[in-house]
Amino acid sequence: MAAMTIARLARAGGVGVETVRYYQRRGLLQTPQRSVAIGHGGSIRRYDELDVQKLRFIRAAQAAGFTLEEIAELIELDATDDRARARALANERVAALDLKIAELETARAALRRLARECESGSVGPCPILISFERA
Numbered sequence: 001m002a003a004m005t006i007a008r009l010a011r012a013g014g015v016g017v018e019t020v021r022y023y024q025r026r027g028l029l030q031t032p033q034r035s036v037a038i039g040h041g042g043s044i045r046r047y048d049e050l051d052v053q054k055l056r057f058i059r060a061a062q063a064a065g066f067t068l069e070e071i072a073e074l075i076e077l078d079a080t081d082d083r084a085r086a087r088a089l090a091n092e093r094v095a096a097l098d099l100k101i102a103e104l105e106t107a108r109a110a111l112r113r114l115a116r117e118c119e120s121g122s123v124g125p126c127p128i129l130i131s132f133e134r135a
Contacts, residue, residue, distance in 0.1 A: 003046035013055035065093050
C-alpha cells in the first residue's frame, strides 16, 4: 500500500482522524515528518502499512480490554520480545475479565429474579422499579 494521509490511515484502521491524533499524543503511534506535497502548496504527513498494522493492534488490544498504558507497554514489549511480561499482562487482563464476568452474572441473576417477581399476575408495586428507586 502506498503512503497515505492521516484520513486514509484512520479509515484503514476503523477510527477517526482525531483518534489517530490522540494515539500520537499518547505516544502509541509515531507522528511522521511532513513531506512536501507537490501541487498542494504545503506539506503532508504520510503513513504506511506498518502504521495501519500498529493502529489495528491498538484497536484489537483495546477490544480485549487493555488500557492505553498497558497497550503502550505491549508495544514496547514487542521490541524486546519479553514473552513473560506479555503473558503476565494477558493473565492480569483475563483475571480482570473473570471478575467483570462474575459481576455481570450476579447482575443478570438479580434481574432475572426481579423479573420473575414482577410477573403480570402479581399485585403491588413492581419489584424492579422499587429496586432501582433504592439504588
